[in-house]
Amino acid sequence: MDSLAAQTFGDSDVPASRATQDRIELPDFEPTLGPEGDFALDRFLDREISWLDFNARVLELAEDPDLFLLERVQFLSIFASNLDEFFMVRVAGLKRRIATGLAVPSAAGVSPRDQLDHILEAAHQLQRRHAKVFSEQVRPALAAEGIAVTRWGELDEDARQGLSRWFTDQVFPILTPLAVDPAHPFPYISGLSLNLAVVVRNPVSGKELFARLKVPDQLPRLISVDGPRAGHTPGRPARFIPLEEVIAVHLEHLFPGMEVVEHHSFRVTRNEDLEVEEDDAENLLQALEKELLRRRFGPPVRLEVASDINPAVRRLLVRELGVEEEEVFTLPAPLDLRGLNVISGIERADLHYPRHLAHTSRFLNESETSKAANVFAAMRRRDILLHHPYDSFSTSVQAFLEQAAADPKVQAIKQTLYRTSGDSPIVDALIDAAESGKQVLALVEIKARFDEQANITWARKLEQAGVHVVYGIVGLKTHSKLSLVVRREGDRLRRYCHIGTGNYHPRTARYYEDLGLLTCDDQVGEDLSRLFNQLSGYAPRSAFKRLLVAPRSLRSGLIDHIEQEIAHRKAGLAARVVIKVNSMVDEAVIDALYRASQAGVQVDVIVRGICALRPGVPGLSENIRVRSVLGRFLEHSRVFAFGNAGQPIVYIGSADMMHRNLDRRVEALVRLSNREDIAELVSLLDRYLDPGTASWHLDNAGVWTRHHKDADGRPLTDIQSWLLDSRSRQRGAARR
Structure with missing residues (x-):
């Protein structure tokens, strides 16, 4: 921690070595074999793989045929955006640590190089699955509803002429082809931009040349063929075409006198995490603005290419961008499915979640x-x-x-x-x-x-x-x-x-x-x-009375409450811990929960995203359950509830159980005092954990399994829909 930060939030009453002490107090446990009989369990799951598992849960929602179709489209877009950020920050950071020699094995005991290999392997599988869900499930389902993601060759002549006029007026003036030859070095490819790799031939010399064309990101990713209001009502067709396809069929306008031989779409992801040395910055605003300019020039961490790319063009891109082979993702066109948010925004009430109106408390x-x-x-x-x-x-x-x-x-x-x-x-x-x-x-x-x-x-x-x-x-x-x-x-x-x-x-x-x-x-x-x-x-x-504040007292305060639950359990009193967060990674907190489990305390964790805690391990965590809830709303609240011998204690606040939150951020939790509010939140947490509530369950091998239907195939309760209905019932009762 920065010395000034440590001085400002230092707490001499809390031993600096506490987290280490918490970890080494745990007894050894017998590792359990996984399904193949060769998977020895460490007590922590890998956080990066856990994040990819979270994004796989997002993808499962896109795969669900029972979900409203345009919501499935939105989840496909969210998946793509999530993965972009993961590469820009987490993968980029890991590569930087490996390159500088600063990387150390993860808490799960995985070496940095192995961790990167596992990430890339899992990411390849997920991106292929993502593309398959769109092409084989969602795209045909959209077509059945009169919403088509079409190709140029599938359009009628009137539609082609309309798009050609639009290209001439709105697109052509802002395009800039960049040649690559001895006089023109390979151009800089900005992060997350979609590009066309174009091969042209000089009809006089017969020589083939390479050019790069950036697809403008200030225009919609998918272009409405029939006008901006198409598809807003059932029964009216809506056709969309990728912007790069419209550009591709008009490439001769950009290279007059040349023969266009071939073109291929590609996309680069770069390291876009910021590094500001605040100690040396006289003005933080100015330092950050300079770093924002440098962000666009971070090293590449992923190259996505269309599956029909010419191997020679692929080799050129790999060489010039300096990416490794395992960082090249070959996918069916169209690339960059973030652009599906254009379609998910279509106003078709029958294809969306029912509209909801938030009520005044x-x-x-x-x-x-x-x-x-x-x-x-x-x-x-x-x-x-x-x-x-x-x-x-x-x-x-x-x-x-x-x-x-x-x-x-x-x-x-x-x-x-x-x-x-x-x-x-x-x-x-x-x-x-x-x-x-x-x-x-x-x-x-x-x-x-x-x-x-x-x-x-x-x-x-x-x-x-x-x-x-x-x-x-x-x-x-x-x-x-x-x-x-x-x-x-x-x-x-x-x-x-x-x-x-x-x-x-x-x-x-x-x-x-x-x-x-x-x-x-x-x-x-x-x-x-x-x-x-x-x-x-x-x-x-x-000093604070009702708050726990990071980085000074939040981690130690929560661990103290967990230890108190252990004491209650040993005394034969009611003891329980329920935590709802976005991420559960911090080893000291996890080890405290393991100790609680070993003492017989029932521990429940509701986590949206990353979870490094391994539940259900005999001798370690058999009294811990982990659940995850995803849906139309992004689960974002953080709640910490303790049984406290029948007088529950509940905190809410901004902190997730991650190193950055507990050590490098100012976070605050407030302890509730109103007994009605406490009872309401305890009841809400119980609803999240109820076997009749749809959720994902994490097992001791680190595998998430979706539970959304009962033994008879009937859907389990969606808690977000239940809460919407509950608020409507409360409002109706108040009016009566």
């Missing part, structure tokens, strides 16, 4: 006759636990900040911003508050991966409006989701707080599953004041 509607509830009055009545997208973000968190900005009694607003939208009403509220004379502090995390440029833009806009903008602590990302509003009420100042599991992003709040707490509890207010003072100033010895 019943506690914000209490005793209110106006359309916009007074959020402050509601918070004074009780803590308000929010569950998005089932509870409306706009009428709760957004309304909280907008009302704070407009309220003359509000003296100050302090806010963290990790990711937000381009038209953010949250940012607008902070600007309005500053312009009206309120003290406004915004902690903008400009290192939020792939949102860096947007956050730099917002940081400058906020500064220009008079908002005090800070960028957190050197060496740490600020990932916590916090709002603090200070309001004068009579002769006292009252602090109103929001602590959440998700970003202050109104758009993603409509499809990310997240939790949030609105409270004016004095202890929480004091905790947030201390935490914001740490983030904007110097307060290295702050």
